[in-house]
Amino acid sequence: xxxxxxxxxxxxxxxxxxxxxxxxxxxxxxxxxxxxxxxxxxxxxxxxxxxxxxxxxxxxxxxxxxxxxxxxxxxxxxxxxxxxxxxxxxxxxxxxxxxxxxxxxxxxx
Amino acid sequence: xxxxxxxxxxxxxxxxxxxxxxxxxxxxxxxxxxxxxxxxxxxxxxxxxxxxxxxxxxxxxxxxxxxxxxxxxxxxxxxxxxxxxxxxxxxxxxxxxxxxxxxxxxxxxxxxxx
Numbered sequence: 001x002x003x004x005x006x007x008x009x010x011x012x013x014x015x016x017x018x019x020x021x022x023x024x025x026x027x028x029x030x031x032x033x034x035x036x037x038x039x040x041x042x043x044x045x046x047x048x049x050x051x052x053x054x055x056x057x058x059x060x061x062x063x064x065x066x067x068x069x070x071x072x073x074x075x076x077x078x079x080x081x082x083x084x085x086x087x088x089x090x091x092x093x094x095x096x097x098x099x100x101x102x103x104x105x106x107x108x109x
Numbered sequence: 110x111x112x113x114x115x116x117x118x119x120x121x122x123x124x125x126x127x128x129x130x131x132x133x134x135x136x137x138x139x140x141x142x143x144x145x146x147x148x149x150x151x152x153x154x155x156x157x158x159x160x161x162x163x164x165x166x167x168x169x170x171x172x173x174x175x176x177x178x179x180x181x182x183x184x185x186x187x188x189x190x191x192x193x194x195x196x197x198x199x200x201x202x203x204x205x206x207x208x209x210x211x212x213x214x215x216x217x218x219x220x221x222x223x
Contacts (some may be wrong), residue, residue: 004209032209043113043200043214044152087151096142096165099151 002026002090009104012078020073020103023089027068030092035062035073036103037084044087047073083107110135113199113215127189130218132204134182142163142212143176143186144200152200158184159206168177191222 005023005056012018024033035047046053048062050071055062061074087102114133124159124186140159155174157165160181169176174191178184188195191200198217204210 004136036212041216042165043202043216045214048210049211065115076218091209096154096157098154101149108137 002031003087004105006088011106014107014109018075018078020086023070024090025069031100034089037088038068039084063105078107081109113201113203113213115215115218119219122191124193125190129185129187130199132184132201133214136205139185139206140204142202144197146198193222198223
């Protein structure tokens with residue numbers, strides 16, 4: 001599986017946008033980009049996924065670079081409930097998800 | 110829609126004892142996964158089922174871990190005998206067959222082996 005690189009941790013102020021980066025320079029043409037997050041003492045939660053085009057849903061937006069070697073998860077207005085570990089994962093359709101260590105997001109007042 | 114149910118929530122056992130975890134996936138989800146998450150790490154896939162057949166168990170330590178999904182619905186994961194390094198959170202997830210389909214995770218069972 002292609003590897004992703006994420007910062008270990010990031011901080012944000014509440015009510016401000018957050019941009020969580022992910023580098024995946026060895027991505028293949030059939031790899032989807034998935035984002036999950038894990039709140040304390042809970043299982044991971046699906047956030048968003050995309051292949052080539054930018055994607056929006058009620059939780060977040062996913063911006064994918066034109067060469068697909070990087071992507072950014074955008075939380076438009078961070079709240080304290082968004083404090084979690086965010087995982088960026090590549091996988092081909094129908095293949096398993098391999099989690100890394102993710103980015104721990106801290107949100108402060 | 111009800112989420113993925115797991116029990117027990119916590120379990121403490123001594124090394125060399127056996128333990129079993131239970132998972133009930135979301136209704137209609139044919140694919141079921143068991144992940145192991147050691148403190149400070151991301152979840153690691155142990156086994157993947159589609160209906161009642163095993164799709165991938167390449168990372169399951171088969172000398173001590175076993176899993177079954179009878180009737181293609183509920184699943185159990187067993188460890189026998191447990192070792193100290195098995196202390197972790199065991200997460201169950203389910204998804205629909207069409208891909209890519211989001212995984213829905215339960216809140217896991219936290220196992221402590223003393």
